[in-house]
Amino acid sequence: MSVCSEAAADVVADVTVETWLIPPPTSTSPFHTRVHKITSARAILAADSGFAIHSHTGPIESERRMPVLKAPTEDQWGRSKNKESGIATSRAGISGVSDLLHTGKGRVHDVDGNSNTNFARTVVPSIVSQVNGEKWLATRVFAIPADSVKQGWLKAWKSCQKGWDSIDEMKKELGI
Numbered sequence: 001m002s003v004c005s006e007a008a009a010d011v012v013a014d015v016t017v018e019t020w021l022i023p024p025p026t027s028t029s030p031f032h033t034r035v036h037k038i039t040s041a042r043a044i045l046a047a048d049s050g051f052a053i054h055s056h057t058g059p060i061e062s063e064r065r066m067p068v069l070k071a072p073t074e075d076q077w078g079r080s081k082n083k084e085s086g087i088a089t090s091r092a093g094i095s096g097v098s099d100l101l102h103t104g105k106g107r108v109h110d111v112d113g114n115s116n117t118n119f120a121r122t123v124v125p126s127i128v129s130q131v132n133g134e135k136w137l138a139t140r141v142f143a144i145p146a147d148s149v150k151q152g153w154l155k156a157w158k159s160c161q162k163g164w165d166s167i168d169e170m171k172k173e174l175g176i
Contacts, residue, residue, distance in 0.1 A: 014041040031142040031160045039134045048139045049126040054092035054119040066090055074154045081106040086125035093146040097125045100138040100163030104129035136167045
């Protein structure tokens, strides 16, 4: 038993993560920012995700998966990803995540059924990055519950994706 524990501790010790959580700039902003400094002695994949959201369209109890969209739209439920973001919109609201340092790739992952207590089937927007050595990741997590979604949310989504041109610029602005 102790051999397994020691082996597990060695694997965990190969990776360290320091995280800074930056609250929304105003009480009505639909996003917060996360900054991670990841150090790994081996090659790993790191995923920073938004919130899980209901992944079906149509009437309640419908089994139709949300469509894949080329870009998010205010008048259609669906999911979309590009190089630097992933977003999903459904009758439950909106969930998205953006890569502010342009170091990863946007995704919208289907997750296992019943892994969420509110909805049987969900998706999770994520930014996936490869790490080997030291890497800084910065994401902006965007979410609006269904009862708060108003016309014009897409403009807020696009405006919150402005990031930094360099790690040094980010660290200076945030005082890290």
